[in-house]
Amino acid sequence: MGILSGMRVVEVSAFVAAPSGGLTLAQMGAEVIRIDDIRGGLDYRRWPVTEDNVSLFWQGLNKNKRSVAIDIRNPEGRELAKAIICAPGEEAGLLLTNFPPKGWLSYEALCKAREDLIQLTVQGNRQGGSAVDYTVNPAIGVPFFTGPEDADDPVNSVIPAWDCITGQMAVSGLLAAERHRRLTGKGQHIKLALEDVAMATMGNLGFIAEAESGIKREKPGNYLFGAFGRDFVSSDGVRIMIVGLTPKQWSGLCKATDTVESMQALAQRLDLDFSQEGDRFRARREIADLIEIWVASQKINDIDSDFTAHGVCWSRYQSVKGMLDNNPNCSALNPMFERLAQPDVGSMLMAGSPLEFEQVDRQAVAVAPRLGEHTDQVLCELLGLGGGEIGRLHDQGIVGGV
DSSP, X not given: OOTTTTOEEEEEOOSSHHHHHHHHHHXXXXXXXXXXXXXXXXXXXXXXXXXXXXXXXXXXXXXXXXXXXXXXXXXXXXXXXHHHHTOOOTTXXXXXXXXXOOGGGSHHHHHTXXXXXXXXXXXXXXXXXXXXXHHHHHHTTGGGGSSOTTOOSOOOOSSOHHHHHHHHHHHHHHHHHHHHHHHHSXXXXXXXXXXXXXXXXXXXXXXXXXXXXXXXXXXXXXSOTTSEEEEEEOTTSOEEEEEEOSHHHHHHHHHXXXXXXXXXXXXXXXXXXXTSHHHHHXXXXXXXXXXXXXXXXXXXXXXXXXXXXXXXXXXXXXXXXXXXXXXXXXXXXXXXXXXXXXXTTEEEEEEOOSOXXXXXXXXXXXXXXXXXXXXXXXXXXXXXOOHHHHHHHHHTTSEEXX
16 A cells, blocks of 8 residues: 555556656556557567567556556547546546647547546647657757767767656646645646756756856766766776765765875865865866876775775766676665566566655555556446446457456
8 A cells, every 4th residue: 555545547658758657656556557559559569678579668667557458549449548537536537648638638528528637748848749858868968068078979868867857747747736636626737848847957957057158068078077076997997986076075085095185285286175066176187196096006895995984975887787786775675676577577676666655655566567457357447347348349359458
């Protein structure tokens, strides 16, 4: 029983933003019902996949959800979908989608069946145009200050950050609108543009103001912008990342690397104050030269001991497999994770919600559904259809499921 137990959300979506929002709601205890295309949706085979072409992407983003498979191209199928979305219930009538709000999926059409409906539509830009993380990111300038310092070409990110943020913004929007409905009795249509999320974030972090002031952000490479941080290699060949952002982190780093006096001398020579993070960034290369001498002379186990003793903020570079092998927090020892048998895949380490509420137990992780696994159950429970009618819908190819 999660903190959102009793809430019912219908999800009509694909790819990252909307499904990740639905996942967050499901893993806080909401009943999230996916309306899936009977043939499998746009992302049903999205990479990464198993050798049998089962999408690990789809499985990961649809844990804890129910799946109803419907032929949306069929008029009767669309009516079934609308009935599920608009089914009665004080904590129901919530729709999360990233499909265009047109035709049967328009807010106006759905409101005819439930006037207090809350619909949140994720779209590419505020005009409703198409955009994905990998087109938004270049358009807002980020690739021009990522990558090696000496590289002129833009470097894209492999993590769909704007999609992930948008998914969580969608959760915030739905919950805020649900609170408003409880207070006023009124539903509403919320639109959330991926491009707007990215631009708002850029503004909130100072990037837009920086550009307006005429400052061109240079590529910092692996240096931490605005303070001190960089990668180094130990004497036994282990690459690590070191950060001295806060006064405590900086002091611990200097003590651990036995560079307190040399840092003081460097700051005096450059007429800088290393208690100020901006001055540490200005002198980042000279500081790195001093740190590098110490790191290059130490084995990783000794670095680990010294850094732990002095509270240094650091980490080792490692692959995802390395994280699995070396970090006990990425295992079933962490209560966020459970190892479950995912149908068509096998044993998988699955993450639940990172949120740890004091008054409510963490919602147990549940495997992703098979396509249409809950079709019959949902049609019976929500719409009151009998076995004969459900059988007819299957026979006519209007619904599907296992």
